[in-house]
Amino acid sequence: MSPERRILEVLGRSAGGIARHVARVVEGLGGRDGLRIDVAGPADLPVPMGAPVLEVVIPDGPVRGHPGAVKRLRSIIVGGRYDMVHAHGLRAGIDASLAVRGRRGGDGTAVPVLVSVHNLMRPDILGGPRALVYRRAEGLAVRLSDRTFAPSVEIAEHLRATVSGAADKIEVLHLGVGAAPLGLPPAGEVRRQLGLGGEEQLVVTTARLAPQKALDVMLEALARLPGNVVLAILGDGPLEDELRSHAARLGVADRARFLGWQDEVAGYVAAADVFCLSSKWEAVALAVQEAVVLGTPVVATDVGGMGELITDRVSGRLVPSGDPSALASALADVLAFPEEGARYAAAAQDRLERDFSTEAMLDRLRRAYLGGIDEA
Incomplete structure (x- = not known):
């Protein structure tokens, strides 16, 4: 029997879209092919995860990590002996990457971090100091990650152009949404x-x-x-x-x-x-x-x-x-x-x-979760 591969999904405060995406990943991959998938995030996530939610609050604010969130994530990762961490969003990515430094998973190897960048904020809209902070967060999240997923070609190209020396670790992963639900009201x-x-x-x-x-x-x-x-x-x-x-x-x-x-x-x-x-x-x-x-x-x-x-x-x-x-x-x-x-x-x-096939998205993540960064 193959050993269980433990994956931790990390997300911050979500309005729903990112949380629904993570819930689809848990539903589509959790318990299959020896994968155990847990979720770390705020207790008040707007959609049910279908997996244990280990509470951690990743606040908005400074770019260089949040000590409380990093400490809590490190405790979760060490205690759960996770083999890989998949963080969703820039700040979750930064904190997760800082939390795994020097840590090893259940198989004794370093714990890799995947970061999914779910959005692109235009500097002409943000303007001034906010634009600078956001760009710093982008660069730090990508550089600290082992692999960065962008949900569109446009965002991937932006990251490759603006984060120097990181082009090889940035990939496009379209987010599938699944089939229409059954039993809708007329x-x-x-x-x-x-x-x-x-x-x-x-x-x-x-x-x-x-x-x-x-x-x-x-x-x-x-x-x-x-x-x-x-x-x-x-x-x-x-x-x-x-x-x-x-x-x-x-x-x-x-x-x-x-x-x-x-x-x-x-x-x-x-x-x-x-x-x-x-x-x-x-x-x-x-x-x-x-x-x-x-x-x-x-x-x-x-x-x-x-x-x-x-x-x-x-x-x-x-x-x-x-x-x-x-x-x-x-x-x-x-x-x-x-x-x-x-x-x-x-x-x-x-x-x-x-x-934008859900099946293609899940297959890509399954290969990454099972095979490591080389398969991501």
Whole structure:
């Protein structure tokens, strides 16, 4: 019988997308081929992991590691005799790499660290000291890692260009999202729950209510659309009160439905006429991939690696970030011509199945977890 290979997934505070990805990895690989996969992260992760969650808090803040988090991770790694650590996000990657220094796994070899960079923040958006801090975090996370995964070609190319001497350790790993869930509620039932009649059209977004998602721009786009268009916002976050006030100032408070955090979002997304994402920066947003799986047309901002899945006027609509008029125009086009939206959705599904396969992602990680860095 082959010895058990122990893998530790490490993540910080997650709005849901990264946590859902980690949960898929645990579900897809845990308990198979001799792999044991545990999770280290905050106790209040927004989705169930399907594996023990060993509590560690990786705070935002200084780039050079968080002593408390590093100490806690070191205790977890030594106590669990993990053979490999896979950290998700820059700060989790830095702290995990510092925690494993000088440590050896159950097989007696050094414990390698994989780091998945899930996002790319543009310096022209961050600006000033924040941009410098973020770039330092990128460089440190990549250099300390044994292998860095980027979720899109665009992010991989950015890291290779900006982190000197690290090009050979940076690889693309598209994040698959799996099949559409079974047993979704009928679209009519979801719409009735939202108080919608036959004349209303439904736009849905799933997003953390935080600056990155630029929901103020989405509300401004809503104000430019006809009065029968309703926006359902699924998510919570620090800007909720500010966004509610903004909706009231724009005169769309009755059409902007803040539904808060929802454990199950697929029913809402499947019932929507359009899924919208207005982010300032993204990789290839998991929320968009999930909408594509459900067959819902997508209107999104042309940021990060979004263009690797959505081609404008072929598999959805892409618009510049920060432009409510362009966003409103694209939404209006898809809402006015549902047959065109259906064609976009079908083309996006074809692209997703070809280039963003969950099976390919899991197979890549399985080989890395079993075979070590040479297989990553």
